[in-house]
Amino acid sequence: MSEPLPADPRALVRRVAERLAPARFDAPEREAQALVAAVLDRTPGELELDGLLGRRIPAADAARVLAAAARRARREPLQHLVGRAPFHGHDLAVGPGVFVPRPETELLVEAALARLAPARADARPRVADLGAGSGAIAIAIAAARPDARVLALEASPRAWPWLRRNLRAHAPGAEPRFGDWRQQLEAEPDGDFALLVSNPPYxxxxxxxxxxxxxxxxxxxxxxxxxxxxDEIRRIAGAARRLLAPGGHVLVEHTERQGAATRAVLESAGLVDAATLADLTGRDRITLARAGAVGRRGPCD
Ligand SMILES: C[S@@+](CC[C@H](N)C(=O)[O-])C[C@H]1O[C@@H](n2cnc3c(N)ncnc32)[C@H](O)[C@@H]1O
Incomplete structure (x- = not known):
């Protein structure tokens, strides 16, 4: 006979933790709590409160949780199980074929936004997200800066439908373009972009x-x-030199060991003031550089 479905939230978390044990998570209790909360669309705090207040979980919901736990035990990402991932205040649709946006990429967004000149009535700065995936970066920038004209470029046919869907829902003014960003940007005029941002493959x-x-x-x-x-960062550096307006910035994410090499790549492409930013744990994660002024006023001045 199969075990009865737990109706108490805390008992359900314990049952899920047992199911996850063979998957050897570092913190199975925390994984279990995150899974139960995500599937039931509660925060972990709300779930805790549900337990304290004696709220019961309907059997159909408990069954959904245990079905998700079986997939999580095979190390399917939690975001795929619930079909969404939070990013910079947006709930993005994700699933097989698209990169799941990571919280650390929010630092890249913040650093990029800090380098866009304040909005002006007579200027609409252009921004490109190279390798947009789910659209996380493009959406966050478009939402924070409605004056910006944001391009989201993606070459993967599997990621493309996710990008279209998320842009439609969260940033309908941003323009998605399918294909290798190098070809997509070939016809763009020199010096037309205030920002090039990328969380590239690295x-x-x-x-x-x-x-x-x-x-x-x-x-x-x-x-x-x-x-x-x-490789991709080298291509981005080469394109940035041509596409950035004087004073415009390129920002890329990378591993904690690639800061110095990325600065060298950007500087040898002719960009200036290359600098690396660390995440909250002190690890180098983002490098940026600027297109030097060439004596004319651009959209970033
Ligand atoms: C690490 S993911 C980042 C996705 C998203 N920007 C994010 O931060 O969650 C890199 C994305 O770049 C795309 N990509 C890689 N090379 C590309 C290229 N040359 N042109 C366009 N997209 C590319 C990949 O398909 C993938 O979706």
């Missing part, structure tokens, strides 16, 4: 990620970029 080809969620479920074109992981 994992060195031989450094296969240890996390099964990343290794098996993040799409390969979102991860790998040549022997040192910097």
């Amino acid at each position: 994992v060195p080809t031989r450094e296969i990620p240890a996390d099964p969620e990343v290794r098996r479920h993040d799409p390969e074109p979102a991860l790998y970029s040549g022997a040192d992981g910097l």
